[in-house]
Amino acid sequence: MELLKQRIRQDGIVKTADILKVDSFLNHQCDITLIEAIATEFKRRFANRPINKIMTIEASGISIACLTAQQFGVPLVFAKKAQSINLEGDVFTARVESFTHRRVFDVILSKKYIGPEDHVLIVDDFLAYGCALYGLIEIAEMAQATIEGIGIVIEKGFQQGGRSLRERGYQIESLAVIESMDPATNTVFFQ
Amino acid sequence: MELLKQRIRQDGIVKTADILKVDSFLNHQCDITLIEAIATEFKRRFANRPINKIMTIEASGISIACLTAQQFGVPLVFAKKAQSINLEGDVFTARVESFTHRRVFDVILSKKYIGPEDHVLIVDDFLAYGCALYGLIEIAEMAQATIEGIGIVIEKGFQQGGRSLRERGYQIESLAVIESMDPATNTVFFQ
Numbered sequence: 001m002e003l004l005k006q007r008i009r010q011d012g013i014v015k016t017a018d019i020l021k022v023d024s025f026l027n028h029q030c031d032i033t034l035i036e037a038i039a040t041e042f043k044r045r046f047a048n049r050p051i052n053k054i055m056t057i058e059a060s061g062i063s064i065a066c067l068t069a070q071q072f073g074v075p076l077v078f079a080k081k082a083q084s085i086n087l088e089g090d091v092f093t094a095r096v097e098s099f100t101h102r103r104v105f106d107v108i109l110s111k112k113y114i115g116p117e118d119h120v121l122i123v124d125d126f127l128a129y130g131c132a133l134y135g136l137i138e139i140a141e142m143a144q145a146t147i148e149g150i151g152i153v154i155e156k157g158f159q160q161g162g163r164s165l166r167e168r169g170y171q172i173e174s175l176a177v178i179e180s181m182d183p184a185t186n187t188v189f190f191q
Numbered sequence: 192m193e194l195l196k197q198r199i200r201q202d203g204i205v206k207t208a209d210i211l212k213v214d215s216f217l218n219h220q221c222d223i224t225l226i227e228a229i230a231t232e233f234k235r236r237f238a239n240r241p242i243n244k245i246m247t248i249e250a251s252g253i254s255i256a257c258l259t260a261q262q263f264g265v266p267l268v269f270a271k272k273a274q275s276i277n278l279e280g281d282v283f284t285a286r287v288e289s290f291t292h293r294r295v296f297d298v299i300l301s302k303k304y305i306g307p308e309d310h311v312l313i314v315d316d317f318l319a320y321g322c323a324l325y326g327l328i329e330i331a332e333m334a335q336a337t338i339e340g341i342g343i344v345i346e347k348g349f350q351q352g353g354r355s356l357r358e359r360g361y362q363i364e365s366l367a368v369i370e371s372m373d374p375a376t377n378t379v380f381f382q
Contacts, residue, residue, distance in 0.1 A: 028271070028301055030267050032266060036261070057255075063256075066226075066254045067257065073223075078219065078250065113213065113215070167204070171199065
């Protein structure tokens with residue numbers, strides 16, 4: 001998706017060869033016009049799928065999921081990252097390790113909001129090692145929901161998450177796949 | 192907002208006289224059509240304000256802020272609840288106590304995404320004691336931004352947050368204000 005790649009080149013900050021910051025437009029401040037274009041592109045790429053729910057994980061996936069849900073005319077559900085006293089006890093839980101935050105946490109989703117009748121599109125801002133995605137997939141499988149596809153805004157192609165998920169047979173659509181990054185010149189190379 | 196009150200009556204679960212669960216449509220599973228109507232109502236109530244940014248806090252405020260930002264044609268920025276290794280060091284921080292989660296946490300927002308040029312509308316799903324809102328207000332004030340108003344989906348009118356914030360002179364628009372709740376009959380009484 002050329003508009004997205006242009007924006008990453010223009011406003012992304014390459015902190016290290018592994019870490020790209022896009023918090024000026026995607027996951028801290030959010031440019032709604034850009035995210036609408038992202039959502040429209042997801043709709044185009046998964047148009048033939050009988051999707052009835054968008055699934056993501058808090059927090060940075062929510063704005064993307066929200067506008068994608070609007071495009072598909074379906075609800076969204078977002079998994080939570082820690083047990084809250086305000087969630088019902090009857091939840092699906094998957095243990096996940098975060099690369100970004102260097103910690104282990106539980107991904108939690110109420111059993112009321114995902115089940116065998118659901119055909120979900122999972123969306124998220126980044127795919128690196130795929131840890132958060134594996135948590136969402138595990139929950140969807142526990143719920144016997146059908147995973148119709150996975151929509152990713154930015155995939156770090158040099159990390160193994162995308163490859164191992166594709167080997168499992170999922171349709172993964174990443175709108176910008178990074179080949180490598182150079183922090184010295186703040187350059188992002190796309191596949 | 193009658194549509195919202197009807198939905199709360201229909202799908203809200205009164206856990207105790209203090210705790211209302213609306214996670215089937217607002218803050219775990221999200222009904223985009225309802226949230227679009229909420230966003231449209233915020234636009235109507237703050238139409239005369241020169242708002243150039245929507246501000247909220249992760250995670251449950253984001254879907255509301257996202258569709259509100261779409262209505263206003265402006266970006267949103269969401270404060271984070273814990274220090275991330277992926278946030279720049281140059282941040283505003285306010286300490287907040289959560290009623291729902293019974294813990295103290297830091298509200299964090301990058302100095303790059305709020306400043307004296309900003310006229311913000313703060314939105315959130317709930318107003319009870321107002322702790323999270325005070326954190327957002329403190330950050331907006333540190334940044335010398337103008338707070339044009341505060342849009343709340345559900346206010347617990349029997350708790351003091353709304354009163355003390357209105358006494359400070361803010362225009363607070365709560366789309367459903369709860370007078371009291373009866374867990375025995377699962378009834379919500381609105382003001």
